Amino acid sequence: MTETSKTSPESQAGGPANAVPLNRTWWERNGRTTSIWAGRAALVVVFVGLWELTGGWLFDISFTSRPSAIWTRLVEWNADGTLWVNSWITLQEIIYGYLLGSFAGALLGFVLASAPTFYKVLDPFIMALYAIPKVALAPLFIVWFGIGMDMKVLLAAVTVFFLVFLNTAAGVREVDRGLIDAVRLMGGGRADIALKVVLPSSMTGMLTGLKVAIPYALIGAVIGELVASNRGLGYLISNSAATFDTAGVFATLVVLSVIAAILNFLVGLLDHRVSRWKPAEARS
Incomplete structure (x- = not known):
């Protein structure tokens, strides 16, 4: 009498023999x-x-x-309100500048890269503007917009714009031409190609730009405050350095790092949400 081998439900159903069990432990x-x-x-x-x-004993605490x-220092600033007042001002500049620069960069990157000939005409001029150090724009922005919040928001927006624009444009230009041809063969028009092929395929590039641009939004806002401001985290850095308060400088840098981490976490959640259609390996 031959011995019959026991098969798992997955094998009987034609599923893979090495399928991962659903009842995994918490640690797994x-x-x-x-x-x-x-x-x-x-x-x-x-x-x-x-x-x-x-x-x-190894480092001079006057410098480190x-x-x-x-x-x-953080506790003192928290107690007298210095930390929250200045953090809120800089946070507004960062968020407004980030949103404005990201929206403009993503929109123009998608539109211009969808017209290859027009993009090639503008490409050298865009790269020339991108190469300008953004700190060099601060004095000009002061002349144009004053030393209020508008100047810092626009400086942060300009810094963010080019990073999102270039990454979005790269994503659009790397779309698989085979998918575009397939949509055309099925009778799809320009709107179908743009919304159902180009836009989803370019999301990876755009999200990369959004992630990379987060610290640059902070840089733009803080540079504006360092150049001309009497409030904000950039002002705290400048004032602490002028009074040789090294602890105050580092305390402000810690706050900026926390803000950057929170913004990066939020963009990561957005990335996870819009990338649910990708295989798990591609999202890890």
């Missing part, structure tokens, strides 16, 4: 992410601990300060 589902975050936390703890311990002094 979240172990990799947990390990990554634990490694990051350990790296921060080690770095801060070494900084605190070596300050004073200490994490404990930075924390004390």
